[in-house]
Amino acid sequence: MKVWYYSLLLFVTTLMGCFLVNDAQIDPTFGFVEVMLNETSFEYQKPYDTSLEQRYSYANGTHRFWVYADDKPRNLGSNTQPRTEIRIHPDYTSGIWQFEGMAFVPNGTSGATIVQIHGAAHGNTTILLRIYDGDMRYYSTPVIDTGLYDKWFKVNLIHDVDGGK
Numbered sequence: 001m002k003v004w005y006y007s008l009l010l011f012v013t014t015l016m017g018c019f020l021v022n023d024a025q026i027d028p029t030f031g032f033v034e035v036m037l038n039e040t041s042f043e044y045q046k047p048y049d050t051s052l053e054q055r056y057s058y059a060n061g062t063h064r065f066w067v068y069a070d071d072k073p074r075n076l077g078s079n080t081q082p083r084t085e086i087r088i089h090p091d092y093t094s095g096i097w098q099f100e101g102m103a104f105v106p107n108g109t110s111g112a113t114i115v116q117i118h119g120a121a122h123g124n125t126t127i128l129l130r131i132y133d134g135d136m137r138y139y140s141t142p143v144i145d146t147g148l149y150d151k152w153f154k155v156n157l158i159h160d161v162d163g164g165k
């Protein structure tokens, strides 16, 4: 991630689905089948020289992450920016998938990535949603939503792998 950020607070629900049918306009999860996530679904990533407990906690169903601009990268010798994050399994290579989650980003945080999908046909990343100054951006631009600091908000991200959308 080409970002730096001070802290990030993120709650991840246990809903991810594969597509069956979708003709509803209201509930974006309509027609999807829920995939139950548990600890084996989560791979934790954090600065290489800290313990996980120094950058992450889990309580009351909330996963809390924080990282500092001068933190080390994930791996010694890597030139990537610091992050504390959860990579969610399983991987998928076809079909239509949805991520749903609730997130909370405190004012004072900048460049926090809310959700990212890796593995585009070209390059590393299919999508990246970040918060800068309370605004959610698709990469650095365009702005998708505004005024998101200090409140819980919901993210539904639908990835049509075969359609490339």
Ligand SMILES: *[C@@H]1O[C@H](CO)[C@@H](O)[C@H](O)[C@H]1NC(C)=O
Pocket: 036, 037, 038, 039, 040, 041
């Ligand atoms: C965790 O989820 C995986 C994938 O759905 C499943 O195979 C495994 O049995 C689950 N483990 C537990 C302890 O529920």
Ligand SMILES: *[C@@H]1O[C@H](CO)[C@@H](O)[C@H](O)[C@H]1NC(C)=O
Pocket: 059, 060
């Ligand atoms: C978890 O919830 C309980 C009951 O509402 C509360 O007493 C406790 O402070 C919460 N813990 C954290 C870390 O938020």
Ligand SMILES: *[C@@H]1O[C@H](CO)[C@@H](O)[C@H](O)[C@H]1NC(C)=O
Pocket: 107, 108, 133, 134, 147, 149
């Ligand atoms: C964030 O907090 C600062 C300092 O209290 C305030 O001036 C600013 O308006 C806040 N920004 C947002 C987007 O809420």
Ligand SMILES: *[C@@H]1O[C@H](CO)[C@@H](O)[C@H](O)[C@H]1NC(C)=O
Pocket: 122, 123, 124
């Ligand atoms: C990922 O991105 C980096 C930096 O742009 C590039 O050097 C690397 O080759 C990419 N890796 C893949 C698998 O696309």
